[in-house]
Amino acid sequence: MHNILDELKERDLLKQYTNEEKIKNAQNEGAGIYCGFDPTADSLHVGHLIQIINLKRFKDFGFAPIAIIGGGTGMIGDPSFKSEERNLLTLEQVEKNIQGIKKQLDFLIPDISVVNNNDWLGKMSLIDFLRDIGKDFNLAYLLAKENISSRIEKGLSITEFSYTMLQGYDFFRLYEDKNCWVQIGGSDQWGNITSGTDYIASKVGRENSKACGITMNLLTKKDGVKFGKTESGAIWLDKTKTSEYEFYQFFFNQDDEDCDKLFKFLTTLSVEEIKSINEEHSKAPFKRIMQRRLAQEITKFVHGETGLEKAEKITEALFSGNIIDLKKEELLSIVNSMQKIKVENNKEILEFLIDSKIASSKREARELLNDNAITINNINNFKEGTLIDENMFTVDNFIIVKKGKKKYIVIEITQE
Incomplete structure (x- = not known):
């Protein structure tokens, strides 16, 4: 087995x-x-996946994975390249968020050790901090760090300025208590990580210190945008916030140019296997082989086999047009994954098609009906004058309309 750096x-x-x-x-x-x-929330999102997968990657290479949840530092905020300080959370909000994140990490990486830095930082007085930590950090050393110097002119509070020292102390506590010698993070964490290795060296002696740090390239898309940012907001790992189907579709809809990097960063498939998938995909790009495999691998990792089966069941139902047999929860997954158009209840079907922008005119609406190109709940032989009311709701107050063979539109029916 080669070493983790080669990997x-x-x-x-x-x-x-x-x-x-x-x-x-x-x-x-x-x-x-x-x-x-x-x-900062009670669930992690796809932006966190790279570090979660990396912890698993290191575990596969023989390391003991540890996740530290910033119950203490999370109440302060991290200055790393943020344009402004975060909104401060209450202790109750932080505790709720910690429990949600811990549950996810325990599921994703069995045998991971999850710790909360508030266990030691919360017991530390200001005098303790200044005496035991502050005296080991030189002011010129801190001001030279890019994650601090880049914020000085825009404004950086003493609270946030202290963050890198607290994170350095976290590393020291894990080094002493859990035999933890390595810290990893995104490239924007280099300053904080080296604060930790230098602080440990000051405590145990540089020649004795086993502490080291590694940063990873940030995962960006071909347009340079940080991966995981979407117009509709975060893609959460919690299925109650982002359903398994929505999660699967997020990866299934990635561009060809981004898939190779996503495979390397977010899966444990070997580079050889990734290359093989790329070659197979290039023979018939329209089959979206890369996207399907990517969505399968990551959905299975986050939501397990049952979550993947659910996502693929909904995907297949939409492809075949047979969505009426789906469960309510599965239908709501479709609804939540699409933009919704609001239309008032009790509309005659021609008016309904125009108000929902499915048709641009009555002429086009009539053509769609004559061609049986409008399907609602597996019915496609609608006549002019048909009333769209609660009897036609697909789920709750939503109607899922299929236009033609593949296009789906979600209509939210409102009361007059």
Whole structure:
């Protein structure tokens, strides 16, 4: 088995690392490796997937994975390249978020150790902080860090300025308590990670320290936009916020040009297998082989076999046009994944088609009806004068209309 650095390089993941020999030693010794998650919501989203998959990747190479949830630092905020400070959360909000994130991490990476830095930071007084941590950080050293210097002119509070010191102390606590020698993070975390390795060195002696750090390239799409940002908002890992079907479709709808990188960054498939999938896809791009396999791999990782089966069942139902047999929960997944057009109840079908922008005129609406090109609940032989009312609702107060063979439109029926 080759070492973890070779694996990261092969996948174009590796950005920076502090000391190659220490990283190899940590792998040989099965040392702990950690990354942090801020409890800003009660669920993680696809933007977090890269670090979750990396923890699993390191586990497969013999490391002991640790996730630290910032119950303490999360109440302060991270200055790394943010244009402004975060809204501060209450202790109750943070605790609720921590429980949600912990449950997800325990499911995604069995045997992971999940810790909360509030367990030690919450017990620390200001005097303790200044005496035990602050004196080990030189002001010039901190001001030289890009994640701090880039914010100085725009405004950086003492609260956020302290973050890198607190994160350095987190690394020290894990180093001492959990045999954790490695911290990983995105490339924007380099300053915080090196604060940790330097702080540990100041405590145990530079020649004795086994602490090291690795940063990964940020996952961006071909247009340079950070992956995971969508017009409709975050794609959550919690199925009650983003259904398994919506999650699957998010990856199924990725561009060809982004798929190779997504495979390397977000799956544990070997580079050889990824290359084979690419070659098969290139023979018939219209079959979307890469996208389907990508969606399958990541949906199965996040939602398990049952979640993938549910997503593929809905996808197949939409493709075949037979959605009427789907369960209510599955129909609502379709509704939630699409833009909705509001139309008043009790409309005659020609007016309904025009108001919903399915047809641009009565002439076009009549042509669609004559061609049996409008399908609602498996019925496509509608006549002029048909009333669209609650008897035609597909689920709740929504009607899912199929126009032609493939196009689906979700109509939200409102009361007059």
